[in-house]
Structures are given as C-alpha cells and as structure tokens.
Amino acid sequence: MMYVTRRTHFSAAHRLFNPTFTNEKNEAVFDKCNNPHGHGHNYTLDVTVKGIPDPETGYVIDLKKLRDIIEEHLIDKVDHKHLNFDVDFLQGIIPTAENICLCFWQILEPQITEGTLHCIKLFESENNFVEYFGEPVTIKRYDVSHSTVSIQTL
Ligand code: NI
Numbered sequence: 001m002m003y004v005t006r007r008t009h010f011s012a013a014h015r016l017f018n019p020t021f022t023n024e025k026n027e028a029v030f031d032k033c034n035n036p037h038g039h040g041h042n043y044t045l046d047v048t049v050k051g052i053p054d055p056e057t058g059y060v061i062d063l064k065k066l067r068d069i070i071e072e073h074l075i076d077k078v079d080h081k082h083l084n085f086d087v088d089f090l091q092g093i094i095p096t097a098e099n100i101c102l103c104f105w106q107i108l109e110p111q112i113t114e115g116t117l118h119c120i121k122l123f124e125s126e127n128n129f130v131e132y133f134g135e136p137v138t139i140k141r142y143d144v145s146h147s148t149v150s151i152q153t154l
Contacts, residue, residue, distance in 0.1 A: 004051075006063050011080055012082070014041070041125065049061050098132075101120050139154050
C-alpha cells in the first residue's frame with residue numbers, strides 16, 4: 001500500500017460558539033475564538049489517498065486529478081469565505097478544525113475513485129492541526145432559524 005498527499009491552502013473566517021450555551025459559557029469555552037465578528041485563519045489542507053500504484057502509470061491517483069477534485073469540491077467552497085455564513089455544508093456546524101475535517105471527508109470520500117481516501121489533515125495554524133481517518137464520529141448541526149434551536153446529529 002502506498003500513500004500520496006496533495007497539499008492545498010485556503011483562507012477563511014469563522015466564529016466558534018454554541019447557540020445552546022449562554023454568552024458567558026461561550027466565552028469560557030471558546031475564549032478569543034468566540035469573538036462576535038469572527039477571526040481568520042490561513043488553513044493548510046493535506047489530503048492523503050492510499051492505494052496500489054497502477055503498473056501502467058505508476059500512479060495511485062494522478063495528483064493533478066486529486067488537486068482538481070479538492071479545488072472543485074472543497075477549496076472553491078471555502079476560500080475567502082466566512083465559514084459560519086457562506087458555506088452550505090457547514091451551516092449550523094461549529095466550525096472547529098475537527099468538524100471541518102469531518103464535513104470535508106463526507107464530501108471528498110465519494111469523489112475519490114482511484115485509491116481510497118486515507119486521511120484529511122487540516123492545519124489551522126502552524127502549531128494546531130487535526131487529522132481524521134474516517135472513523136465514525138458524531139457532531140451536531142444547530143438550526144437557529146425562527147429563534148429556536150433545533151439540533152441534528154450527524
Ligand atoms: Ni479560529
């Protein structure tokens with residue numbers, strides 16, 4: 001088995017808060033990341049695909065193809081966007097790096113037809129990053145429309 005990785009970058013804003021928490025609890029839990037008008041990050045995204053290289057091409061997956069899939073399905077949707085407001089698939093999701101990784105996985109996994117998706121690694125900063133290998137995890141989607149909060153478990 002071999003592992004190939006494509007690295008991409010995007011810049012985006014987000015605000016971390018849980019609409020079911022009080023303001024005080026949101027501040028206590030999320031601290032500066034709870035800043036009401038959000039803040040930005042320059043994210044680095046590493047996508048790793050595993051497989052056996054095709055003997056005819058020597059490729060697990062053509063990295064140009066992988067780049068195009070990542071650009072079309074992920075980067076174009078999030079780059080220079082506010083993750084709390086502008087991105088359909090993140091609506092109501094607390095946009096931590098963990099939750100972003102999970103949503104990215106769900107979108108990307110079915111698009112990878114040569115090899116299989118192995119890991120999504122998202123750097124929020126040089127020192128903070130999350131790796132996700134596709135194990136089942138539960139996250140929540142909070143719908144705050146109509147001044148009530150409904151919660152969907154994903
Ligand atoms: Ni942040």
